[in-house]
Amino acid sequence: MRHIGFRMRFLIAFCCALALVLGPEPAVAQRRPAMATLLEETRHEIGVPGMAASIWRRGRAVEAAAGERALGSGVAVAAGDPFHIGSIAKPFAATLAARLVERGLLSWSDTVGARLGPSIEVAQAYRGVTLADLLAHRGGIGASPHPDEEARLAGIRDLPGQRLAAARLMLNAPPAGAPERTYLYSNYSYLVAAAMMERATGRAFEDLLRDEVLAPLRLTSAGFGAPGRGTSFAVPWGHSPRGPIPPNAPSADNAAFMRPAGGLHMSMADLARFGADQIGGAGRLLAPDSYRMLQGPVARGRAIGWPLAPGGELFHDGTNLRWFALLRVFPEERLVIAIAANSTGAEIERTRRALWALSDRLRRLP
Numbered sequence: 001m002r003h004i005g006f007r008m009r010f011l012i013a014f015c016c017a018l019a020l021v022l023g024p025e026p027a028v029a030q031r032r033p034a035m036a037t038l039l040e041e042t043r044h045e046i047g048v049p050g051m052a053a054s055i056w057r058r059g060r061a062v063e064a065a066a067g068e069r070a071l072g073s074g075v076a077v078a079a080g081d082p083f084h085i086g087s088i089a090k091p092f093a094a095t096l097a098a099r100l101v102e103r104g105l106l107s108w109s110d111t112v113g114a115r116l117g118p119s120i121e122v123a124q125a126y127r128g129v130t131l132a133d134l135l136a137h138r139g140g141i142g143a144s145p146h147p148d149e150e151a152r153l154a155g156i157r158d159l160p161g162q163r164l165a166a167a168r169l170m171l172n173a174p175p176a177g178a179p180e181r182t183y184l185y186s187n188y189s190y191l192v193a194a195a196m197m198e199r200a201t202g203r204a205f206e207d208l209l210r211d212e213v214l215a216p217l218r219l220t221s222a223g224f225g226a227p228g229r230g231t232s233f234a235v236p237w238g239h240s241p242r243g244p245i246p247p248n249a250p251s252a253d254n255a256a257f258m259r260p261a262g263g264l265h266m267s268m269a270d271l272a273r274f275g276a277d278q279i280g281g282a283g284r285l286l287a288p289d290s291y292r293m294l295q296g297p298v299a300r301g302r303a304i305g306w307p308l309a310p311g312g313e314l315f316h317d318g319t320n321l322r323w324f325a326l327l328r329v330f331p332e333e334r335l336v337i338a339i340a341a342n343s344t345g346a347e348i349e350r351t352r353r354a355l356w357a358l359s360d361r362l363r364r365l366p
Contacts (some may be wrong), residue, residue, distance in 0.1 A: 084317020094305025
């Protein structure tokens with residue numbers, strides 16, 4: 001009996017010591033219902049069917065969800081459901097570029113003329129624009145599609161071919177701003193950067209991103225385009241003002257060749273995990289110099305792939321007009337907040353303000 005008592009005391013002491021090492025699990029668990037309540041309040045405020053969020057703080061993550069996967073479906077959103085993240089795909093594309101630079105397949109100073117010039121015509125104004133310029137929105141490339149885009153891309157089936165053809169159109173249109181000097185937010189800058197990556201490697205952007213970023217970070221919920229298939233409610237659907245949109249509908253997402261600028265989906269836990277890696281919290285995908293390159297100020301409060309806020313915060317939000325998502329990364333606090341909704345609500349700017357306000361409230365949770 002003494003022997004059994006000693007073993008029991010040892011076990012209790014060991015469990016207590018382990019609890020001290022692992023930290024206050026109950027506090028993390030108690031955060032989930034508070035998060036769910038805040039999500040439900042925000043969901044009603046902006047009029048969206050469903051929402052999800054994840055908080056990653058110093059190595060610990062907690063997720064919550066509210067609402068339904070499609071309006072009127074009666075199927076509840078689960079915390080691990082994938083949501084379309086819109087333009088938050090841009091930091092992913094920039095991180096892919098950093099991986100290729102580290103491998104010696106590209107350089108930040110590689111120019112459009114040198115990388116794409118042998119394959120397509122490039123106007124003189126764009127020939128000196130670098131990969132870093134493109135990813136910092138300093139390429140001078142317009143934000144609107146070329147008027148001939150739809151006709152010129154109609155007969156091209158493979159996505160790298162479509163991207164190269166679209167790049168040719170944009171790189172022979174008059175600059176919308178002074179290349180290499182003027183900040184001009186442009187999805188097409190990322191399309192041209194992706195075309196450079198594809199020409200340098202001989203591989204499609206989607207395969208590169210999967211192998212170089214998504215798989216190493218174990219972002220298993222991540223994929224391209226709108227999440228889900230068919231007509232089941234296995235995952236959330238996006239919504240237009242008219243109602244839910246099946247994931248295989250043509251209007252469910254932007255054109256597939258624009259994925260480098262905004263064609264990714266994933267769970268909020270995976271999105272937060274990506275943000276955590278940017279502060280060295282979940283795997284260190286890149287060398288320290290690469291993180292410094294991505295996160296250093298370039299122009300007008302922007303880094304490569306990221307806008308910057310005072311205090312070193314990295315952030316990006318995004319929408320394809322069917323979903324809305326927000327990612328905030330606080331390196332000094334070792335904190336990441338990821339939020340998404342499966343609709344833009346009644347008015348996009350109102351939804352943006354509400355998600356930012358929600359993120360501030362989530363940041364203050366104990």
